[in-house]
Amino acid sequence: MLQDILYPLLILxxxxxxxxxxxxxxxxxxxxxxxxxxxxVREVLPGANCGGCGFASCDAYSQAAAEGKADTNRCVVGGxxxxxxxxxxxxxxxxxxxxxxxxxxxxxxxxxxxxxxKYHGIDDCRAANALAGGNKECRYGCLGLGTCEKLCPFDAxxxxxxxxxxxxxxxxxxxxxxxxxxxxxxxxxIDVNKRVIVFCNNHDKGKRVRQICxxxxxxxxxxxxxxxxxxxxxxxxxxxxxxxxxxxxxxCIPKCPSKTILNLDKIASEAVIS
Numbered sequence: 001m002l003q004d005i006l007y008p009l010l011i012l013x014x015x016x017x018x019x020x021x022x023x024x025x026x027x028x029x030x031x032x033x034x035x036x037x038x039x040x041v042r043e044v045l046p047g048a049n050c051g052g053c054g055f056a057s058c059d060a061y062s063q064a065a066a067e068g069k070a071d072t073n074r075c076v077v078g079g080x081x082x083x084x085x086x087x088x089x090x091x092x093x094x095x096x097x098x099x100x101x102x103x104x105x106x107x108x109x110x111x112x113x114x115x116x117x118k119y120h121g122i123d124d125c126r127a128a129n130a131l132a133g134g135n136k137e138c139r140y141g142c143l144g145l146g147t148c149e150k151l152c153p154f155d156a157x158x159x160x161x162x163x164x165x166x167x168x169x170x171x172x173x174x175x176x177x178x179x180x181x182x183x184x185x186x187x188x189x190i191d192v193n194k195r196v197i198v199f200c201n202n203h204d205k206g207k208r209v210r211q212i213c214x215x216x217x218x219x220x221x222x223x224x225x226x227x228x229x230x231x232x233x234x235x236x237x238x239x240x241x242x243x244x245x246x247x248x249x250x251x252c253i254p255k256c257p258s259k260t261i262l263n264l265d266k267i268a269s270e271a272v273i274s
Contacts, residue, residue: 052175148178
């Protein structure tokens, strides 16, 4: 009876020892030594693993940076401070980090945008978009179900009671997670120093836009004609600003009949007053 128990235990124990020895040998034989610079770079990264640098994780970026395959200023969460640390490790001069923030290019709130049906389903923009493009007549606007809010690791974007997503610029790191998640592609990353924004994503013709949204771009071209820098153009019925040349002069704002173009600083000051 004892032998019936003892022999299997000895066999299993022996097999475990043999396989353990094989794994130990393999781990040493095929070990890949990590570059000390990669460890140093990894230690100065914030560890958000947001993908804003273009790599899947902080580990992947630290490896690429250590191998000289990625710029030292790719960490948008860490910003300039981290860029300088990474550059110092690599023995390079730190490159400037242009801080960007997510912008929801839509003001189609519940009171501004026409609804085509009442949505009763999962509170997820992607799910709603799969049902005839969502419950708004506008095919391009924010659906306001908070997919971006749920996915943001920095608590920087929230859906207002009026059913539109808004970004907290102070918290936003420009990681781009919300940009990738939005099924309407209505969220863009824009340099924080660029304060004049066309809050519309609609490419329909002006007549159609008037029917479905109070604040949509109607492609009247008034902003194009008014811009002293000639940096505003029309892209398939939508006004688009070339931010490389925009000076934030705001000359286009009073000429917009739909009040689609706004200055972020003015919006912020009005919010404080109210």
